[in-house]
Amino acid sequence: MAETIKLSEVEHVKDGSNYLRGTIDDSLQNRVTGALNPDDTHLIKFHGSYQQADRDLESERKRQKLEPLYSFMIRVRVPGGVASADQWQRLDALSDAYANGTLKLTTRQTFQLHGVLKRDLQQTIAGFNQVLMDSIAGCGDVNRNVMCSANPQESELHRQVYEASVAISNHLTPRTTAYWDLWLNGESTYSSAINEGEQEDFEPIYGKTYLPRKFKIALAVPPTNDADVFANDIGLIAIEQNGQLLGFNVAIGGGLGMTFGMSETYPRLADVIGFVPAAQVVDVCEKVLTIQRDWGNRENRKFSRLKYTIDRVGLDAFVQELHQRLGYELTPALPYWFETSGDAFGWSGGQDGQAHVTLFIEGGRVYDKPGYLLKTALREVAGFHTGEFRLTGNQNLTIANVEPRHRSRLQAILEENGVWSRTEKQTALRLNSLACVALNTCSLAFAEAERYLPQLLDRLDQVIRANDLTDDGILIRMTGCPNGCARPYLGEIGLVGRAIGRYNLYLGANHAGERLNKLYKEMLDEDGILRELTPLLEAYAAERQPAERFGDFVLRRGLVAATTHGQNFHA
Amino acid sequence: MSFLSHDQTLPLGLDDNTLQRLTTGLNDQQLIWLSGYFYGRTAAGRGEVQSALQAQAAQPAAAARLTILYGSQTGNSKKVAQQTAEKAKQRGVQVTVQDVNDYATRSLKTEQQLLLVVSTQGEGEPPVAAEELHQFLLSNRAPKLPDLRYSVLALGDKSYLQFCQTGREFDERLAELGAQRLLERVECDVDYQEAAQTWADRVLEVIAAEANAGNAGSSHGPLTATETLVASAQEAYSHHNPFEATVLEKIQLNGRGSSKETYHIELSLADSGLHYEPGDALSVVPRNGEALVAEVLQAAHLDGAAPIQLSGVEFELGTALTQKLELSVLTRDVLERYAAAAPQHKPLADIVTDIPQLQQYVYGRDVADLLREFPAELSAEQLAAVLRPLPARAYSIASSLLVHPEEVHLTVGAVRYATHGRTKHGVCSSHLADRLAIDHTARVFVERNEYFKLPQDAATDIIMVGAGTGVAPFRAFVEERVELGAEGRNWLFFGNPNFTTDFLYQTEWLQHLKRGTLRHLDVAFSRDQAQKIYVQHRLLEKSRDVYGWLENGAHFYVCGDKARLGSAIQEALKQVVQQEAGCSAEDAADYLRALKKQRRYLEDVY
Secondary structure, eight states: OOOOOOOOHHHHHHHTTTTTTTTHHHHHHOTTOSSOOHHHHHHHHHTTEEEEEOGGGHHHHHHTTOOOOEEEEEEEOOGGGEEEHHHHHHHHHHHHHTSSSOEEEOTTSOEEEEEEOGGGHHHHHHHHHTTTOOOTTSSSSSBOOOEEOOOOSSHHHHHHHHHHHHHHHHHTSOOOSHHHHHHSTTOOSSOTTOOTTOOSOOOTTTOTTOOSSOBOEEEEBTTBOTTOGGGSSEEEEEEEETTEEEEEEEEEOOBOOOOTTOTTOOOBOOEEEEEEEGGGHHHHHHHHHHHHHHHSOOSOGGGOSHHHHHHHHOHHHHHHHHHHHHTSOOBOOOOOOOOBSSOOOEEEEOTTSOEEEEEOOGGGEEOEETTEEHHHHHHHHHTTOOSEEEEOTTSOEEEEEEOGGGHHHHHHHHHHTTOHHHHHTSOHHHHTEEEOOOTTTOTTOSSOOTTTHHHHHHHHHHHHHHTTOTTOOOOEEEESSTTOTTOGGGOSEEEEEEETTEEEEEEOOOTTSOSBOEEEEEEEOHHHHHHHHHHHHHHHHHHOOTTOOHHHHHHHTTSSOOBOSGGGSOO | OTTSOTTSOOOTTOOHHHHHHHHTTOOHHHHHHHHHHHHHHHHHHHHHHHHHHHHHHHSOTTSOOEEEEEEOSSSHHHHHHHHHHHHHHHTTOOEEEEEGGGOOGGGGGGOSEEEEEEEOBTTTBOOGGGHHHHHHHHSTTOOOOTTOEEEEEEEOOTTSTTTTHHHHHHHHHHHHTTOEESSOOEEEOSSOHHHHHHHHHHHHHHHHHHHHHHOTTOOOOOOOOSSOOOOOGGGGSOSSSOEEEEEEEEEEOSOTTOSOOEEEEEEEOTTTOOOOOTTOEEEEEOOOOHHHHHHHHHHHTOOTTOEEEETTEEEEHHHHHHHTBOOSSOOHHHHHHHHHHOTTOHHHHHHHHOHHHHHHHHTTOOHHHHHHHSOOOOOHHHHHHHSOBOOOEEEEBOOOTTTSTTEEEEEEEOOEEEETTEEEEOHHHHHHHHSOOTTOEEEEEEEOOSSSOOOSSTTSOEEEEEEGGGGHHHHHHHHHHHHHTOOSOEEEEEEESOHHHHOTTHHHHHHHHHHTSSSEEEEEEGGGSSSOOOHHHHHHHTHHHHHHHHHTTOEEEEEEOIIIIIHHHHHHHHHHHHHHHTOOHHHHHHHHHHHHHTTOEEEEEO
């Protein structure tokens, strides 16, 4: 018998939760607090929600003898980021009725509602269930929303890759009935979790303690790596032949989170381990996931991600186990080439005569303010649009498959509401920016991100314009903590919050999401950031080689060493 | 059992079966003990009766017995009754002081001299204590009382339309029943002390004069006062001599975006010697806001520097308007005096004589509104004479002295509203909310609330229903019980508009819940859902447990807005009883009445 394993607290909570029920029902009925029972805060994540508190009001409310202003973030899963106009309208309405009136489009192509009070959780979840959306496995130690390249230009290929992402998503969705018991009065009218004929809860893939940690899968269609596949536990790179999907190169072991002061934790990009035909891709995902289920660290959640499992056992040993469980071997990876991980903005035409328009949504936040009625405009568009709303992996939005007869009307709405200019007139730096939510709702944040990056960009834009870099896409990404939600370690300029107003500056990632950056300077305030970046941008403008990207330039100049593997990120 | 033989003659109403039933399960020793016990008990009772009869017989016929009854809600009537008894005692008059709550209505027939001190609640209702006597007297069961001599002292508040209604009703009804007045009824406003003392002196004068006339050389019998007279240290500080309490802390309790504005104010009682108990109130002597004073002066076309006199003391008009006279509300008496001083306004005279119109007129209007709508060139002196004294405002104390030595905490809701084209502020709440900062001083004195007190027995459970700032005394109650280690369970029902912003003292309640020092906490936030939900709904939801607690002897407390809370809770409680006891509406009403009578249903409503 092996030595006794001291499981982490969350493992005990999952184990005793009766397939994610815990005491959530009791928590919801407790009217004297806006919070859940402590154990339930772990379980609610599996249902797609985080309990948060307004950190801006923390000390004020404490003095007022009021508990923190608890509310919930609900993450609505959208496999591949594709939502219908109906679904858009519903989320728009729900955000007004129960949330803070805004929609957050996330870096994983989901919708987030923020500021939902406990008493409104059920109505909110029931609300999107009615338009066939759910939040199960939005968060928690399970496979999260499956990402897929939003690239609409390659219509047929995109369709096939998208279908693969939906198939993977469906296959790996938890089967527990707790979700509709708790949120939908037991009515399983729709949930992606339906398992027909099942009488009792049973998780054929996960088991009752689910995974050791979150698990992420993304699919990309080269040459665009907008889903940042290498940042995922499983990255799938679509390989096509004559416009038809052949299969995928499989990459495993990506993940960006780390902890300051713990060099044993590090961001890591996925390793490409071979090729799988499209027909077997679901099977491969299941097997990688179940090896991680069995081998992942359940004692210390800081080391529970697949990346640490792989580095612990060795990539070869992992792949060997995979081949054994599959009963066949992956074939060698096929050649592919990524050009960028950013989005292409503005109008584009599909193969079938339909048109698409990709809009820059700063910080992924859909809201209204004077002169910029984004939410209103999109609501209006959703009223007649017959195509889809595609969320990109970069917090942007593609209104896809616009009928030719709608195109001018749509364009007019975007212009009238001040939306079009927001995409058209930006520097490419801003168009390539990402920010996580951070303060005031994220409990992990040390510093601002979404609320602050636009201001920082106002100053950086001056440098950009002064150096004629307006059209040069440079990936700039800011997070409020080192956990990596906005993939800061894949930013050519990565800014990671250390304290209020202080950021670590990382440089040297490549533009296509295939190389991590490296720490350049620590604890910079805004002036410090400007002081460091201004000469670099000036030098880049003056001294770059043809088509040389900023991330490559700083390496060539020797400002930082290239990070070739997660394990030398801190080196 | 051999000693119960059939040939023994049993007293009326006792038969073998009854005896059998009463004694089943008792052994011989217990029976013998009981026989002695009952003998002793009867003998003692007879003795009492006998000595009382002897005492009466020994009295000269003319030295009539004096009974002083008080019907009190806050304890003021009780205080006056006791002071009057003390004065009577000093004059050698035999006197009995009794709470009307404990008074047997049938005794009325045998009373000779009766002084009644009674307050009026809300819209002209008697205090709970006096309800039974009031009902009895006003019913057709009331006996003729030709031998009774009496006088009524009525306490009230002139800002209410039905001023001193209860005292008036008692007085008129006693006269109808044939009783003779010793002295005309006296009606007192909130500032009652002086008038009450004068009444006491005069009525005792009458009694003494009659006794002397009837029997010049009579010796005075023994004095009996059923309640001990307590000389209170509190009385050192009063409306006219308030304590200057320093503000230690002032916190807006409502979260951002709230429709409410409630302050938690902590005051220092250091070096005052002031003492209070949970349930007591702290009266704050307010000042009118500068803006309102300026508006009144402007509307009256008067100069704030004009000299006037109030009770013989010189003031500048502006100072008097700020510190001494009520401006923020209109009351009937002020309106009457103003109408008399400004007879040219016929419509005003009509309003004053028509109660419904009057009621409507004073609602939401202040002195500035009156002066503007019915302008009259009054002199500064005339204006001051028309207005009424600025009363102190009493706030239920929100702290326990055991937990916060030398401090008193208040929970103050700022009253603000816009009517008749101007924004109005509650005089005292805005004084506290807007003009009083930390380190400033507030002028305060303690007002004892006689009945709204924790159960004497610490093991008794309590159910507390508080809406809005009505939660204040319950903070004090729970603090006190925790500090005393009371084993009785505490259950709080709390209501306010919104959960996220208006849950007053939420973190403290959550701590109490966690520690078990609060057994249950049920909350109703009326505006958090489409249909309004109030505390009474929560009470009904928990009817089984509420009834269970009451049956187990729990005391039930209600604090908050009288109009919105008082009757709604009573109705809900009757429904609870009806439902859980399976009884009729009448029985449920009796149940509630009994709770009140036992002082287990206690209200502090305003």
